[in-house]
Every structure is written in structure tokens, then in C-alpha cells.
Amino acid sequence: MTVTADYRTGLKPVWCAGCGNFGLLSALTRRALPNLGIPSHRVLIVSGIGCSSRIPAYVDTYGFNSIHGRAIAIAQGAKLAKPELTVIAVGGDGDLFSIGAGHLPHAVRRNIDITCIMVNNFVYALTKGQVSPTTPHLQRGEGPFLSPQFYPPVDPILDMVSYSASTGASLIAQGISSDVSHLQWLIEEGIKHEGFSYISVLTPCVVFSPPELSSTIREKASYLREGELVELPDSSTEKPWLHDPGNISLALRLAQVPLLEKPLLGIFFRGK
């Protein structure tokens, strides 16, 4: 068995300078995987299509850069066939929440032990800036009829908590690409968790997202810490409560906090 300290391949990433994917790559290859000490041949990273989905080529584990939206299906098949593998599925918001959205609830329902990392850059960036299911309403919509009034932004965290609430078995977390140490911790927790783990990574696009998106998220972000009071947005009339990731009802309330008013970072829910 060989454990390499650095899980990077020699390939140079195609991402733009300043892209949050570098943070994810670093959290994964320089920290989480070496920390966990999983031999590289025991790891499989499956991705779909999109900027973040180029990641398998840069990680010196088994990897498969598949087709748009299908990473989760392929990842589950590999895990079922070889349970001793550590299987990670990576995709973007368009990949996992638009074209591949049909696969997500079933992966959650089956609770097969894979870690799904959803890199949310709020936009279709590889195709140069079209609106995605997570694009905030402060950006131009899909067409003339799309307005904030009629089409409020999709909140992926809400969906995921709802999915896992129906199965009662999952791990749901959110990190941010600019905090690599925190992201590393979330990935480690996701990999260690026995069951389907879902980690959303906030990484506003450096090219196609408006600069205020990134600054808003960073300024308003708040970390969830077990046993400590959760921070709610100013607009909230609720009384803050002590964070308990084992409580799905509290997790559902957290998930309803609008992302742009109070981006919550940490583990929302950890099922048994």
C-alpha cells in the first residue's frame, strides 16, 4: 500500500486565475485525502461536465470525467460493485441540479456510501455565462419572462435537506472555496460518513458572476458550530437556536434561510 502525500497529477488545470475550483482541488488533494490516508488506488472520483468536472484529471486517484449530469449514477455503480472503494462524485450546479437533477433524490434515497461534492458557481461558466438553476435573481434571467417576482431563485440546500428528510440518512454540508481548511474538514467528514453525503461548495464564478455575489457571500457568511447559537439574517423573526446537526427539523429550518442573506457554512445535518 502506498500513501502519497500529494494527490495531484502533473496536469495543469484549465481553470481561470482565481477560480474557486483551485481551493477545492487543494482541499481534496493536499489536505483531505492525505489526512485520511486513503491510498490513491482506493479512491475513485467521478465527475460530469462543467468547469469543476475537469477535476478528476488533476487528482492522482482513479478518476472518470463522464458526461453531463450522470456522475452520481456512475459513482453509485462503482461503489456497489466494489464497496471497499472511496467514491466521490463531483459536479456543478447545472450538472447536478439541472440536467442531472433526476438522479439526486434517488441517490439520497438509496443512501449508498458516496460523497457528492456540488460545486456551486451559480452559473453555466464553461459555456460562458448562461443562467443556471442556482443563479441568484440579481442576474438576468433565462428570458424576458423570467423575473424575480415569478421565478424566485432555486435554493439547492432546501432541496437536499428535503430529500434527506425523506430518507433520514445522509450528511448535508456547505462550505466555501475560499476557506480551504473548513472545506477540507467537510470533505473528510463526508468521506467518513457511512451513507450518501452531500457537500455544497459555494464558489461564485470569477468571470461570469457579478463581483457583488462573491463579496456578499463572504461578508454575510456564518459558520455553524454544534451547540452554539445559529446566526439568522436580520430579516428573520425567529429566535436563534443552538445548532444540532442531529436534528432534521432544525436542519430544515436552517435550509430555509435565504442563501444570499445568510450563507451558512458547516454541517447542516448528519444522520445516523
Next chain:
Amino acid sequence: MMKSVTIGIVGAGGDGVVVLGSYLQKLAASQGYFSQMLTYYGAQIRGGSSAAKLGLDAEHLSLPKDTLDLLVCFDWGKYSELRQELALGADTLVLYDNKPPGGIDLPQKAFQVGFSRESQELTGLTLDKNIVALGLLLRILALADDRVKEAIEEDRELKLLKENLLVLQAGQHLFSEASFSGLALSPARDVSAKVVLNGNAAVARGAIRAGCGAFFGYPITPAAEIMREMREELSLRNGVFLQAEDEIASAGLALGASLAGTKSMTGTSGPGFDLMTEMMGLFSAAETPMVIVDVQRCGPSTGIPSKPEQSDLNHAIYGGHGDAPRVVMAPYDVQGCYRLGIEGINIAQYFQTLVILLSDQWLGQGLVAISGDLLEEDYPIEERKRPAREDVDDYHRYRLTEDFISPMASVGDEGLVYQGTGLAHNDKGAPAFDFETHQRMHEKRWRKLMPLCQRDDLVKVFGKEKCSRGIITWGSSAQVVLETVKDLGLQNEVRVCVPELIHPLPGRIKSFLASTEKLLVVEMNYSGQFYHYLRSEMDLPEKTEVYARAGGRLFSRRELTGPITEVAR
């Protein structure tokens, strides 16, 4: 004494038509009779019309005849809906429950037999009328009584008969004033019990035999039995089975399992096959072993889900964007389903390719009693080409080799880590977008399949070598073509070519076509897909006729007599 008897059974859904047919088939099979049962349904799934046509044969496997020797009718209204499939002749014996309405011409030997009344008297319900009828049929066909009793004792699937033995016996003595002796079957030539199987179960068992360890599927008519069989077989073998959320996921899950080194398969029908198209390209690009069984039904779109057609050939050969080589094979009988189940897995593994097996609703769902020897024979089993010691720590997943097949590591193998992709890639699997690499990888993927063209054993040619008249056909239609040629006594006048391997085009098809002066192409799709495929690959004889029509109804001997006589002339 009859060497073969064709029996029709018709009624409403719930009358137990198919149960009656399959029990009779099983009991006859236990005494050594070959048989083939066709089933027909009306548009409704429950309560619609339901019919079975069972051909029993004492000597060899044959098709049920166009015209019935015997009809059991529980419902004349339903008979009217399916009368085309259940043609009566002047000598057909008709046994019916209730008097026919006006407008139905009955042959001379037609009798009202109180199946329902007898059931009602014995059980208080008319439900067991099919068991009453079964009893009478056993007497008419002269199946040995003691052997019937033995089979009922031994076969768990005949449990219902064990519980209703009295009803069965009452049926055997029903209508005793008539002897019906003319329809007694001659004793089976070989009395060893036959195995009753449909093509869906056969292809699944074949795949299991070849070592298939993972199956993923989504429910669809008429392929659902493949999923059922695989679930049972894999659960006995600690294999992987999962019902997916859709066919895209079925194919994706199977791809994941294949990457991890497991022989994987999925099965579907037209609409699901469409959904798998994007994965087909990925299997081809990433050179991942995979078998997709497509049990064809009438298309396009939802079409006629419960009836056969041979109209997915274009999609199987050409489906998907880009140049994506794959292997397309088509069994033409139940035995072929089993053999190609093995062959499909073997070829997929050896050549690291996608193999598409084109079956159809008739092949897939029709129950056939065959000799069990097929299941006992030895078959060579192929494995993937594995990396050698020198590949460790310097592994090139798509390394160019003499036969264009690169050693394939399984995810989890130490020292052989690689990153695969559907992107154009170099020999390490890393994305590479330069023209030279792209061209070279295309050459590799196409050329590795070329040895398959030498597989003469996957092209069946029947008839005399020197014959200049030929018929080429594929899939289940071949059964009707072969029987019609035999019935017409034209075995010495025409050769019949039935390729089980269709794409890449085998050399033996080429030589068959090149040595044929007058050709008939027979297939069950409106546009003549096979004919156009052959034409795209080579020049066809100047005198070439095509007999192609939509599916939905099986070819009959009567229908093919004209075109076959013409080509033989």
C-alpha cells in the same frame, strides 16, 4: 396420431388463457415434447383480449402453424378481436364455453363444452374453467396420465394443479361421448424432459453463465423479465442488482460497475434504448465493456409496447453523435438468446466494447420448450486483457498495442491509477485535443473490432453451397423464413443467411451476398433498415427484392410463400 398439433386458446384477461397454455406446455415438455407458445394481447392490460397459440411437436422444435388444429374459446367477443392470429381451417376442432353470436362461421367439428359450468359445479366459481379445459386437452392430445401426475408432484410451478386435481380430472372425463381421437399426439421421439424458457430469461442466464455480476435496469415492456431473471440469479450469486431511476441511470450505474472490473449488463426496449444513447457514446469513447439488450417493440415513440418489430437496427448501429463504434448482434431463436448472452458478455470484455443485443418481443416473451443440453454445454469464457507487471507505476490505459486492445485496469488496482474520460484523450487517458491523437484513437477503436468480421460461426447459412438464389434475414423473422422454405420444399433451391453478428459486417455475409445472383431480404420494419445497411456496406445483386413491413403481427408462412417462391424461381 399427429406429429405436431397447434392449439389456440382465447378469452378475456382473467380467463386464465396464458396459464392454461403454459401449463399444457410444461406438462407436454415433461414428456419430451418440443413446443413454442405465442401470446397475443389486446390494447388493455387487464380485462382485454388474451390469446395463446401453442405448437406442440413430437420430433423437433417448430413454429405453431398458421391454421389451428384446435381452438378453446372462452369468449367469442375476444375471439373476434384476435381472429387474424387464430385462423380456423375446415378441420379445426373448436371447443367453446358459450354459444357464438351470429356472424362467426364455425367449422364442422365445433362443440359447446361447459368449462365454466363444470368449474362452477365443482368449486362454486367459474374461475377454474381453464383447469377443466386443460384436463380435456390432456385427454384429446393423449398425454400419458401417469407422467402428468408425476410432473404435477414434482414441479413447484404446477402447484395450482396439485390443489385442483379434482377439477383437472373432471375435465379429463368431460364430454366423454366424443372421442376426439384424431388429435392424439405421437409419442415424443426423445422422452427426456424439455426446458421451458423465454428469450428474456435465456439471455439473462447466458449472461450469468459468462460471469455477468452486475445488472441495472428500469421496468419496461417487453424486457421486464430480463430484470426479474437477473435479480433472482444475481441474488443467488452475491452479485449486484439495482432498479435504477431511469435508463440513463441504468446505463450509468452499469458503466460504474464495469470500471470497477465487474462484467455488467442492462436490458431495455426502444424508449429506454433511446435514453441510453448518450451512454453508448461514452462506452465507445472510454472503451468500457458493456452489454445492452434491446428487446424490440413497435416504434417509433411509445408505439405498440406489447408487439414485436425489428426497427431499432438503425439506432443500434448508428445511434448517437460522433463516430462511436460498437458491436450489434441479434439472436433469432431462444437458443440464440442464451448463446449470444454468453457471446455478448465475452465480446464486450475481450474487445472492451459496447455490445448491443437486439432481441424482440416475440423472442423475449414467447415461451419455448427446448432441449436442456444447450444449458449444460461448455462455453469458453473471455476475460479482459489485464495490465502486466511492467505496467505497474507506468500505466497507460489506452496504450497502443498490436491488436489495438489496451490492457484495462479495474478501479481499485494498485499501481495502475488512471483517469478516464469521454473527452478526446491520449494513451494515458488524459484530455488531448490535438488532431493527430484524435485520429489515432478513432483508428484504435474501430480497428480493434475488425477480427470480429472473421467470426464465421456467428453467421448461419442454411442450404446448398452452390445455390445462386438466396434469402438474407435477421432476428426472429428468420424462424418463419426457415420454416416456410422447408414447408415449400425449397431447401435445395434457396440458401438462407441468418447473421447473428450484424455489425461490424462479417465476411461471411459478404461472401454470401457476393455468391448470390437473386436475393430476397426479409425484415420486420417499414423502411427496410437491414437492406439499407447492407447496401451501404457493399453492392447487392442486381436482382434484389425486399420484403419489409411494419411489425405488430408476426410473419406467417402464408404471407412469405409468395416472395420466397419468387426468389427461388
